[in-house]
């Protein structure tokens with residue numbers, strides 16, 4: 001059997017030729033099983049997203065019921081289907097306190113971001129400020145793979161082979177406390193990265209800046225947890241200079257931080273929010289871009305009766321994906337998984353504190369917010385960046401626990417249903433692997 005017919009996403013095809021993939025066959029709760037029946041505790045919810053855990057009958061049955069009734073029909077030009085209407089209502093009631101008024105459905109996080117960027121550029125044109133086109137993203141950000149989303153993203157290795165990217169995009173520094181470019185090696189924080197955002201907007205001329213884009217916590221960049229008031233300060237700057245604030249909630253939405261959104265966790269109302277991943281817990285692909293009332297109003301007021309936003313994916317508002325999202329949201333509510341994420345998050349924070357204390361030669365930094373955690377490995381000065389992270393993740397997998405390296409940061413993002421005992425297993429396994437791989 002050839003292992004290269006299938007070109008895997010973010011996958012080394014040379015490694016595939018040598019070792020082949022690890023084929024996951026089935027899953028239940030927080031566990032996934034390979035084709036040989038080996039069990040793995042999935043401490044990453046696959047890719048930050050199986051929030052309600054695997055094997056939920058209620059979602060599977062909702063998908064089957066909807067596929068039988070109406071597997072798909074176009075939502076272009078005035079058509080709709082009932083599940084997508086119900087989902088939009090449900091989302092807007094959940095996102096009311098985030099200030100959201102309408103939601104555009106797509107297929108994934110990249111499309112949700114692409115939609116947000118287009119909505120924000122067009123918004124200023126509709127308001128008679130056509131020069132406001134520039135977008136500001138941040139270093140280390142991940143917003144997806146499509147041209148616009150990749151352009152505002154800030155992970156250099158993902159970008160450089162595809163350059164030149166979309167124009168008129170700038171990148172602000174990330175609020176990366178322990179890799180601060182302003183105060184390297186020091187615990188001092190003067191909010192220099194926040195001031196830089198303001199300076200950037202002033203330098204570019206606020207009359208040319210459309211939007212600032214931020215994940216409340218930068219996940220793929222290495223779970224970069226900002227100071228608690230960072231996002232509020234960014235909000236204030238955006239409001240002062242009439243720049244739209246887009247929060248990318250693809251990872252932080254749907255309970256990961258113990259709230260429906262990361263912006264709410266930080267007490268901020270953005271202008272636009274993007275979602276995917278946890279919105280269905282992965283049972284179906286779905287993206288969503290929510291906008292606040294003033295944006296919706298601008299589009300409706302400028303309308304000539306033609307489609308105001310000339311944008312849409314064939315599968316926008318897919319009924320089966322919407323049915324999956326509704327069932328997923330019902331589980332999060334009924335089982336109080338936001339509370340659960342907070343409770344389990346407290347336990348994770350304690351465990352990370354302990355491992356940082358007990359293994360100072362191996363752990364440079366460890367911390368978490370809700371159920372999003374990071375363990376940054378000490379540099380050993382011998383291996384290239386990221387090699388240690390890959391080795392630790394591989395050894396963890398051999399020991400039956402799935403984590404994901406972001407360079408030399410081991411990132412954790414388990415299903416919200418994980419128990420304290422299962423979290424203990426994850427960190428105990430990590431402890432043993434670190435001692436094996438990084439002996440003093």
Ligand SMILES: Cc1ncc(COP(=O)(O)O)c(C=O)c1O
Pocket residue numbers: 047108109110111113142143144145215219220248249250251276277
């Ligand atoms: C914060 C964030 N935004 C956007 C995306 C892109 O989502 P997708 O891979 O569904 O296109 C991701 C994917 O990991 C993400 O982490």
